[in-house]
Amino acid sequence: xxxxxxxxxxxxxxxxxxxxxxxxxxxxxxxxxxxxxxxxxxxxxxxxxxxxxxxxxxxxxxxxxxxxxxxxxxxxxxxxxxxxxxxxxxxxxxxxxxxxxxxxxxxxxxxxxxxxxxxxxxxxxxxxxxxxxxxxxxxxxxxxxxxxxxxxxxxxxxxxxxxxxxxxxxxxxxxxxxxxxxxxxxxxxxxxxxxxxxxxxxxxxxxxxxxxxxxxxxxxxxxxxxxxxxxxxxxxxxxxxxxxxxxxxxxxxxxxxxxxxxxxxxxxxxxxxxxxxxxxxxxxxxxxxxxxxxxxxxxxxxxxxxxxxxxxxxxxxxxxxxxxxxxxxxxxxxxxxxxxxxxxxxxxxxxxxxxxxxxxxxxxxxxxxxxxxxxxxxxxxxxxxxxxxxxxxxxxxxxxxxxxxxxxxxxxxxxxxxxxxxxxxxxxxxxxxxxxxxxxxxxxxxxxxxxxxxxxxxxxxxxxxxxxxxxxxxxxxxxxxxxxxxxxxxxxxxxxxxxxxxxxxxxxxxxxxxxxxxxxxxxxxxxxxxxxxxxxxxxxxxxxxxxxxxxxxxxxxxxxxxxxxxxxxxxxxxxxxxxxxxxxxxxxxxxxxxxxxxxxxxxxxxxxxx
Amino acid sequence: xxxxxxxxxxxxxxxxxxxxxxxxxxxxxxxxxxxxxxxxxxxxxxxxxxxxxxxxxxxxxxxxxxxxxxxxxxxxxxxxxxxxxxxxxxxxxxxxxxxxxxxxxxxxxxxxxxxxxxxxxxxxxxxxxxxxxxxxxxxxxxxxxxxxxxxxxxxxxxxxxxxxxxxxxxxxxxxxxxxxxxxxxxxxxxxxxxxxxxxxxxxxxxxxxxxxxxxxxxxxxxxxxxxxxxxxxxxxxxxxxxxxxxxxxxxxxxxxxxxxxxxxxxxxxxxxxxxxxxxxxxxxxxxxx
Numbered sequence: 082x083x084x085x086x087x088x089x090x091x092x093x094x095x096x097x098x099x100x101x102x103x104x105x106x107x108x109x110x111x112x113x114x115x116x117x118x119x120x121x122x123x124x125x126x127x128x129x130x131x132x133x134x135x136x137x138x139x140x141x142x143x144x145x146x147x148x149x150x151x152x153x154x155x156x157x158x159x160x161x162x163x164x165x166x167x168x169x170x171x172x173x174x175x176x177x178x179x180x181x182x183x184x185x186x187x188x189x190x191x192x193x194x195x196x197x198x199x200x201x202x203x204x205x206x207x208x209x210x211x212x213x214x215x216x217x218x219x220x221x222x223x224x225x226x227x228x229x230x231x232x233x234x235x236x237x238x239x240x241x242x243x244x245x246x247x248x249x250x251x252x253x254x255x256x257x258x259x260x261x262x263x264x265x266x267x268x269x270x271x272x273x274x275x276x277x278x279x280x281x282x283x284x285x286x287x288x289x290x291x292x293x294x295x296x297x298x299x300x301x302x303x304x305x306x307x308x309x310x311x312x313x314x315x316x317x318x319x320x321x322x323x324x325x326x327x328x329x330x331x332x333x334x335x336x337x338x339x340x341x342x343x344x345x346x347x348x349x350x351x352x353x354x355x356x357x358x359x360x361x362x363x364x365x366x367x368x369x370x371x372x373x374x375x376x377x378x379x380x381x382x383x384x385x386x387x388x389x390x391x392x393x394x395x396x397x398x399x400x401x402x403x404x405x406x407x408x409x410x411x412x413x414x415x416x417x418x419x420x421x422x423x424x425x426x427x428x429x430x431x432x433x434x435x436x437x438x439x440x441x442x443x444x445x446x447x448x449x450x451x452x453x454x455x456x457x458x459x460x461x462x463x464x465x466x467x468x469x470x471x472x473x474x475x476x477x478x479x480x481x482x483x484x485x486x487x488x489x490x491x492x493x494x495x496x497x498x499x500x501x502x503x504x505x506x507x508x509x510x511x512x513x514x515x516x517x518x519x520x521x522x523x524x525x526x527x528x529x530x531x532x533x534x535x536x537x538x539x540x541x542x543x544x545x546x547x548x549x550x551x552x553x554x555x556x557x558x559x560x561x562x563x564x565x566x567x568x569x570x571x572x573x574x575x576x577x578x579x580x581x582x583x584x585x586x587x588x589x590x591x592x593x594x595x596x597x598x599x600x601x602x603x604x605x606x607x608x609x610x611x612x613x614x615x616x617x618x619x620x621x622x623x624x625x626x627x628x629x630x631x632x633x634x635x636x637x638x639x640x641x642x643x644x645x646x647x648x649x650x651x652x653x654x655x656x657x658x659x660x661x662x663x664x665x666x667x668x669x670x671x672x673x674x675x676x677x678x679x680x681x682x683x684x685x686x687x688x689x690x691x
Numbered sequence: 692x693x694x695x696x697x698x699x700x701x702x703x704x705x706x707x708x709x710x711x712x713x714x715x716x717x718x719x720x721x722x723x724x725x726x727x728x729x730x731x732x733x734x735x736x737x738x739x740x741x742x743x744x745x746x747x748x749x750x751x752x753x754x755x756x757x758x759x760x761x762x763x764x765x766x767x768x769x770x771x772x773x774x775x776x777x778x779x780x781x782x783x784x785x786x787x788x789x790x791x792x793x794x795x796x797x798x799x800x801x802x803x804x805x806x807x808x809x810x811x812x813x814x815x816x817x818x819x820x821x822x823x824x825x826x827x828x829x830x831x832x833x834x835x836x837x838x839x840x841x842x843x844x845x846x847x848x849x850x851x852x853x854x855x856x857x858x859x860x861x862x863x864x865x866x867x868x869x870x871x872x873x874x875x876x877x878x879x880x881x882x883x884x885x886x887x888x889x890x891x892x893x894x895x896x897x898x899x900x901x902x903x904x905x906x907x908x909x910x911x912x913x914x915x916x917x918x919x920x921x922x923x924x925x926x927x928x929x930x931x932x933x934x935x936x937x938x939x940x941x942x943x944x945x946x947x948x949x950x951x952x953x954x955x956x957x958x959x960x961x962x963x964x965x966x967x968x969x970x971x972x973x974x975x976x977x978x979x980x
Contacts, residue, residue, distance in 0.1 A: 212952025
């Protein structure tokens with residue numbers, strides 16, 4: 082991920098893998114231990130994609146490790162299938178298929194529910210392996226007699242039956258697994274994975290099918306697990322039933338956390354620490370079964386004090402030593418930085434801007450009821466192409482609820498929403514965004530752990546690639562038009578100088594602009610802005626109003642805000658909501674002098690300062 | 692074809708197991724609901740309860756004393772765990788909380804293995820013999836067990852629904868930020884809740900010890916079953932945990948009558964059905980992850 086040396090990770094890995102069998106035995110590792118480390122590392126690559134990159138902590142990976150290994154072992158022993166590698170691949174495929182089916186259930190929920198469901202599912206696999214399927218799996222005996230791989234290369238036969246050749250076989254497949262994982266991480270899908278981990282709601286609102294991407298990661302992790310399981314059977318010549326045990330899942334989780342999640346190398350480093358310590362504690366210190374107690378304590382301390390694991394700590398140290406971060410803010414000297422307001426030349430509006438009086442959005446009878454509370458009641462609302470509409474109303478008038486229904490974040494209790502002639506009532510928020518309707522949020526919904534550019538990329542990818550696409554092996558840099566698109570949006574929201582700053586380091590006003598930028602990057606034909614000026618200083622307000630004017634250029638926008646002076650300056654027509662109903666609609670001039678509006682804000686029974 | 696006598700007896704076993712699971716899962720769900728922490732060491736609490744009771748029983752010879760001493764011990768472990776470690780994890784991501792409680796669970800299990808060995812210990816039931824219920828005969832201690840667990844559940848119900856602390860806990864499950872802004876020291880409450888939750892599992896571990904022998908790993912399968920119970924009943928719901936516990940207990944017992952190997956499969960089928968039909972659990976509330 083270092084820009085200067087794009088393949089540094091791969092090259093270093095090759096060097097280490099080649100050197101390992103000659104160096105490690107001198108450090109007290111047997112070659113078998115090294116083999117096991119590689120298998121755990123490969124198993125962990127898939128798990129890290131799921132846990133480290135998407136944030137889905139599965140305690141059920143043993144199910145896939147066992148399934149893949151058992152299937153391959155069954156083919157090679159009971160079924161007398163002669164091709165070792167093919168069997169492993171088939172096992173991994175079956176594991177992926179099982180992962181797909183399990184994922185359909187487990188991914189119905191996230192967070193701790195997901196963790197609990199995966200534990201339960203893995204336990205089911207364990208029992209199924211031991212009882213109903215024991216005729217195929219050997220029950221508690223496992224499947225012995227798994228052959229070592231050999232390949233007929235015409236004249237010569239390639240056998241992997243010695244310690245060193247077996248190591249070479251495993252190292253090769255670890256390397257393949259690493260290259261594949263690195264490609265996934267660097268692909269558009271990888272970029273969406275990270276966005277999804279930080280803020281799944283926003284990722285979905287930006288038009289990504291987050292369930293599809295989660296399922297993708299789950300299946301990929303299952304394939305890795307299944308492949309590693311097959312390698313285990315071949316390496317040991319025996320498929321152990323305890324691969325299915327909860328301990329297997331637990332060990333994988335612990336190794337990944339020790340090594341550092343979200344680094345891909347974490348699981349491998351964790352496995353080195355784990356297996357070395359377990360050998361050392363048992364053989365050198367003669368601790369017997371107590372080794373696990375020691376490792377458990379080490380693990381708890383690591384989780385408490387070393388949040389990002391060993392690899393994470395190394396990265397942090399490296400950054401500390403070399404100055405702030407890996408990718409310092411590049412000083413773009415190639416072109417003079419455009420003055421903030423000079424954004425007019427940028428980017429033609431996505432749709433033809435001619436002011437046709439055709440409606441882009443029509444809501445009829447929109448009603449939302451929360452229990453006894455009527456948030457919105459029978460709202461009829463029409464906005465034409467190219468219009469700039471303002472919505473005002475006292476606090477609690479139902480403005481935000483109204484926006485949520487328009488973007489399909491919440492379903493209306495009754496009523497219909499027609500967008501561009503299409504009934505979107507009941508559609509998903511991602512689909513609506515793909516159709517060209519999205520909003521910027523009242524409270525920032527950003528991808529906090531990512532940089533400004535990564536944020537905008539996540540949004541632009543939805544426009545360029547659509548709701549769901551499995552371009553797992555395409556480089557993010559080769560997505561046509563992505564960087565142009567991001568640069569244009571950066572210019573639009575005046576963040577050109579801050580592309581590589583993490584969101585957490587932005588000033589509030591900058592975050593606010595990025596919030597609008599995320600919505601803009603999906604190139605909506607109708608953009609909803611929920612209180613874009615909220616919490617801004619007077620100076621920032623002036624700046625943002627100028628920004629909104631500059632991006633208006635033909636876009637259709639609906640803006641909610643309490644700052645009426647600014648709003649009336651921007652829009653042509655204003656809708657006033659009060660207590661969930663449309664109070665009145667008209668030009669800013671009409672609204673200013675309307676007695677009903679004045680009463681709603683200043684006097685009357687429900688007087689409430691805006 | 693079906694032996695009705697055996698069937699009824701098995702249903703009764705399911706009731707006993709269900710009540711136990713209800714108690715254990717209540718502890719898990721109260722802790723999660725209030726603190727937002729899923730305690731993966733909850734199974735270890737069950738196991739610790741069994742061992743603490745076994746030690747106290749061996750020294751004192753009084754089962755009642757063993758139950759009291761064991762409960763207090765597990766409560767102490769729970770409170771210390773919250774004070775020393777869990778408290779620092781409230782602001783950290785969910786995954787870190789899972790990792791640290793998982794690690795603590797292993798430490799507890801391995802510490803017990805270190806002191807007491809891997810071999811299972813048996814606790815002789817304080818009451819032996821069988822009782823005739825008219826329609827069937829049933830081991831007397833199991834009846835007593837059912838009674839003890841029911842009493843424990845009632846006490847828990849009383850604490851949660853009839854006391855000031857319980858009211859704060861239930862309010863905290865709804866909205867802990869709001870409770871804190873009302874000027875209530877939630878951290879003190881958190882410590883107490885963790886202790887109560889741990890006791891629910893620990894108590895179950897002691898009273899169940901005479902029925903099954905105890906070993907360091909006894910908590911693992913209990914934890915998995917408690918997860919299924921919580922998913923079925925709905926996270927953060929005490930009535931959900933009771934209902935889910937009874938359902939899970941009956942499923943396990945009745946399936947085991949035909950083929951024990953399928954007990955988990957059926958449990959899993961039930962969980963999947965609930966997830967498909969009511970994703971937030973039978974008595975759960977939407978929006979709580």
